[in-house]
Amino acid sequence: MQPKTLALVAHDHKKNALLNWVKAHQPTLQQCKLVATGTTGAMLSEHTGLAITRYQSGPLGGDQQIGALIAEGSLDALFFFWDPLNPAPHDPDVKALLRLCSVWNVPVACNEATADMLVTSPLFLSADYQVQKPQY
Numbered sequence: 001m002q003p004k005t006l007a008l009v010a011h012d013h014k015k016n017a018l019l020n021w022v023k024a025h026q027p028t029l030q031q032c033k034l035v036a037t038g039t040t041g042a043m044l045s046e047h048t049g050l051a052i053t054r055y056q057s058g059p060l061g062g063d064q065q066i067g068a069l070i071a072e073g074s075l076d077a078l079f080f081f082w083d084p085l086n087p088a089p090h091d092p093d094v095k096a097l098l099r100l101c102s103v104w105n106v107p108v109a110c111n112e113a114t115a116d117m118l119v120t121s122p123l124f125l126s127a128d129y130q131v132q133k134p135q136y
């Protein structure tokens, strides 16, 4: 069974929240393949030592690169602590990424509470469980 591939993304005002969340769940997360947008990935690996594949920074296309993983069926879940209180210049990319999660039935957590539930879910963690991809 392949390890699950998880994407970790946070806007600047949410990066500390994501770091704290990652530290709290590090034993589980280190069994997964982790990918992230550029600045988020650099910050998380610097402070946790986790191996994280980094894509471009979000405003430079990183959200779209993670979206491409979704479209090719290579992502098992997205943890995206986006900032509801500050506008992002690449808001269309943010919306597109969240939209693809709905299109492809990819679990997505946008805050700590949902992220806690997803990453501790026996269903999600079970080796046999595969998210059902819709047929188009």
Ligand SMILES: O=C(CO)COP(=O)(O)O
Pocket (backbone or CB within 6 Å): 009, 010, 011, 012, 036, 037, 038, 039, 040, 041, 056, 057, 058, 059, 062, 063, 088, 094
């Ligand atoms: O902007 C982002 C997501 O939309 C995150 O990008 P960074 O991880 O490069 O800050």
